Amino acid sequence: DVVLTQTPPTLSATIGQSVSISCRSSQSLLDSDGDTYLNWLLQRPGQSPQLLIYSVSNLESGVPNRFSGNGSETDFTLKISGVEAEDLGVYYCMQATHAPLTFGSGTKLEIK
Amino acid sequence: QVQLQQSGAELVKPGSSVKISCKASGYTFTSYDMYWIKQQPGNGLEWIGWIYPGNGNTKYNQKFNGKATLTADKSSSTAYMQLSSLTSEDSAVYFCARAMGINFDYWGQGVMVTVSS
Numbered sequence: 001d002v003v004l005t006q007t008p009p010t011l012s013a014t015i016g017q018s019v020s021i022s023c024r025s026s027q028s029l030l031d032s033d034g035d036t037y038l039n040w041l042l043q044r045p046g047q048s049p050q051l052l053i054y055s056v057s058n059l060e061s062g063v064p065n066r067f068s069g070n071g072s073e074t075d076f077t078l079k080i081s082g083v084e085a086e087d088l089g090v091y092y093c094m095q096a097t098h099a100p101l102t103f104g105s106g107t108k109l110e111i112k
Numbered sequence: 113q114v115q116l117q118q119s120g121a122e123l124v125k126p127g128s129s130v131k132i133s134c135k136a137s138g139y140t141f142t143s144y145d146m147y148w149i150k151q152q153p154g155n156g157l158e159w160i161g162w163i164y165p166g167n168g169n170t171k172y173n174q175k176f177n178g179k180a181t182l183t184a185d186k187s188s189s190t191a192y193m194q195l196s197s198l199t200s201e202d203s204a205v206y207f208c209a210r211a212m213g214i215n216f217d218y219w220g221q222g223v224m225v226t227v228s229s
Binding site for chain 1 (some may be wrong): 156159171174175207209214215216217220
């Protein structure tokens with residue numbers, strides 16, 4: 001199975017600070033169809049996960065544009081440009097290029 | 113609006129089975145895959161499988177073959193997951209999620225299953 005390693009496991013940020021989360025894959029996530037199926041999810045405390053970014057860099061409808069994603073092959077980054085209080089929670093990367101679909105172990109964002 | 117309403121929490125005995133539901137509304141149930149995801153306390157997320165209600169096709173994570181069975185009832189727009197031969201390792205929150213491709217755009221609220229004697 002593809003292993004997704006997220007760093008850091010925990011992140012503490014002040015309001016307005018910009019932060020980045022890394023997701024490194026054990027295999028290239030570039031699919032034979034040319035797409036890269038790497039998504040980012042946020043799970044706020046006590047809530048279900050929600051989709052933030054799909055296919056590396058595409059912002060899901062309704063998600064604030066302070067969230068952005070980039071990367072290729074095996075290295076991916078989620079950036080939050082100007083953290084807000086509502087951004088606290090656990091961020092997961094997820095890949096669907098290779099079966100079975102797998103998730104990273106999560107990065108917990110705390111607000112100072 | 114799109115909603116996925118899951119059934120209530122379950123307390124079940126080891127060795128038994130449980131069937132949890134996910135009732136969809138606000139969209140054409142037969143046109144989207146429904147994924148099921150497991151989350152153990154304090155742990156991350158694990159994909160169980162998906163079902164396409166339009167034709168009943170399913171695909172499972174090999175790890176859950178024999179453990180989970182996915183079905184869907186088109187008449188009630190409800191997806192089901194049955195978990196069998198339950199052990200403490202099956203104690204978790206189980207989510208259903210609608211998928212557009214592999215993008216989970218709507219999630220149920222989750223069902224906590226506790227396996228205990």
